[in-house]
Amino acid sequence: MASTPSPAPRRSEDSIFQDTRFLNLLVQAAVVALVVTAIVFFARNVVTNLSDSNIPLGWNFLSQSAGFRIAEGPPFDPQESYGRAFVIGIINTLRVVVAGIVLATLLGLVVGIARLSTNWLLRSLAGVYINVIRNTPLLVQLFFWYTAVILQLPDISAHMGLGDAVILSNRGMVMGWFYVSATGSALTWWLIGAAIAGYAGHKLRRRQLEQQGRFESGWLIGGLVFAAVFALGYLITDRTANLPANVTYEINRGDRGTLFVDANSDGNFDANLGDLPLRYVPVTLFSADGVALGEELTENDGGFRYYDLPTEGASLTWENPAPLVYSAPEFQGFNVRGGRTFSPEFTALLLGLVLYTGAFIAEIVRAGINAVPKGQWEASKAVGLSSGDTLRLIVLPQALRVIIPPLTSQYLNLTKNSSLAIAIAYPDLFNVSLTIMNQSGATVQMFLLIMVTYLSFSLFTSLLMNLYNKRMALVER
Numbered sequence: 001m002a003s004t005p006s007p008a009p010r011r012s013e014d015s016i017f018q019d020t021r022f023l024n025l026l027v028q029a030a031v032v033a034l035v036v037t038a039i040v041f042f043a044r045n046v047v048t049n050l051s052d053s054n055i056p057l058g059w060n061f062l063s064q065s066a067g068f069r070i071a072e073g074p075p076f077d078p079q080e081s082y083g084r085a086f087v088i089g090i091i092n093t094l095r096v097v098v099a100g101i102v103l104a105t106l107l108g109l110v111v112g113i114a115r116l117s118t119n120w121l122l123r124s125l126a127g128v129y130i131n132v133i134r135n136t137p138l139l140v141q142l143f144f145w146y147t148a149v150i151l152q153l154p155d156i157s158a159h160m161g162l163g164d165a166v167i168l169s170n171r172g173m174v175m176g177w178f179y180v181s182a183t184g185s186a187l188t189w190w191l192i193g194a195a196i197a198g199y200a201g202h203k204l205r206r207r208q209l210e211q212q213g214r215f216e217s218g219w220l221i222g223g224l225v226f227a228a229v230f231a232l233g234y235l236i237t238d239r240t241a242n243l244p245a246n247v248t249y250e251i252n253r254g255d256r257g258t259l260f261v262d263a264n265s266d267g268n269f270d271a272n273l274g275d276l277p278l279r280y281v282p283v284t285l286f287s288a289d290g291v292a293l294g295e296e297l298t299e300n301d302g303g304f305r306y307y308d309l310p311t312e313g314a315s316l317t318w319e320n321p322a323p324l325v326y327s328a329p330e331f332q333g334f335n336v337r338g339g340r341t342f343s344p345e346f347t348a349l350l351l352g353l354v355l356y357t358g359a360f361i362a363e364i365v366r367a368g369i370n371a372v373p374k375g376q377w378e379a380s381k382a383v384g385l386s387s388g389d390t391l392r393l394i395v396l397p398q399a400l401r402v403i404i405p406p407l408t409s410q411y412l413n414l415t416k417n418s419s420l421a422i423a424i425a426y427p428d429l430f431n432v433s434l435t436i437m438n439q440s441g442a443t444v445q446m447f448l449l450i451m452v453t454y455l456s457f458s459l460f461t462s463l464l465m466n467l468y469n470k471r472m473a474l475v476e477r
Helices: 020-052 082-114 120-134 138-150 187-211 219-240 344-370 374-382 387-424 429-440 443-472
Strands: 160-162 166-169 172-175 177-180 247-252 256-261 282-286 292-297 303-305 315-318 324-327 330-332 335-337 340-342
Touching: 082 120, 082 344, 082 387, 082 429, 082 443, 120 344, 138 344, 138 387, 172 344, 187 219, 247 315, 256 315, 292 303, 340 344, 344 387, 374 387, 387 429, 387 443, 429 443
Parallel strands: none
Antiparallel strands: 160 166, 166 172, 172 340, 177 324, 247 256, 256 303, 282 292, 282 315, 330 335
């Protein structure tokens, strides 16, 4: 029987530098050290140059008074700080990004499916839209929608629209809108509870259908559960919520006033002393002899205005509002009050981002559907499924595994492309930050904040999409 040969003795000339794994680690360590050295070098240069130029590198400027106005977003007073202005810029960016992602996804899904339609006209129109929009720079499109379309609409006196629901003019778009009133704060918790109950109902119904061998969605039951819980919460809130007892009002400048909770009972509205404005409350103005002159709805800041009505000696009464109230736009002189106003800048930016990103998403959807084997279509027809059910239950769930990764990139592109808002003067994160730089001189700090903010947006979007992608991935045994 042959004996097992012993391993060859290690030669003295062998060394760790001939080990491939060690060499790979050495190269990686050298690259990391080089990058860290470069960052330290440039950081020291920046600090030295700023010190030589007597430019502070601290962050105290964020607490200084901004001294400029921001036309969009939450109310902002010029006396507020740069930090508050930066937050307003973030909120304005998120408004466009979130709405843009939702609308671009819906548009891309519809156009992508239309691109595969057997109808020649529908397929051709979808193809023309995709090719024209994708091959035109986004900045050019933004200028087109802003200057050639929206600003060319008629002025407010000769506006276009759909009755009292939508008003279109060169000042933007005003739509009738539902708002949560001063008595509807508890409705938010009911909405969260309804969403949780609806999701639970969907999961239970889905599990029941799977046990029965039925390939159907449980979203119908989930939607009904959501609607039932929310309706119950609305009724309970409407019956139980009331305005506080110490409600009063003040009328300023002849025809304008504020309805508020008077915390210190001095009859004057002062938010710094704890007075709380009452939003979206019906108020009626009465003359001195008790004749009703007009009825209005207070705005988000508790303000109201009776245009061209005498307020001398008049009195005001108010009603307990419903948790949700509908605010319709109405003309008062040369302005429109009520409803929800979308400025020309916001409208042009959102329209441009949605159309541009939607064209790319449409091609992603088309490619994802084409990646599903044709045998899946044939098998679904063999078992009697309609084309709609086949697309919804068989094809799209499989196509999502191909669609989600490039779709994530388009969401990230939309977020970064929103910084082009500066071209049409929309006060987004980047635009507001440039104003802060020009006034405070804190260029380095602001660019760091901008980079960190956009990086946070990207990482959070990628996290959500990766979690969804992991859920949709095939589970292999």
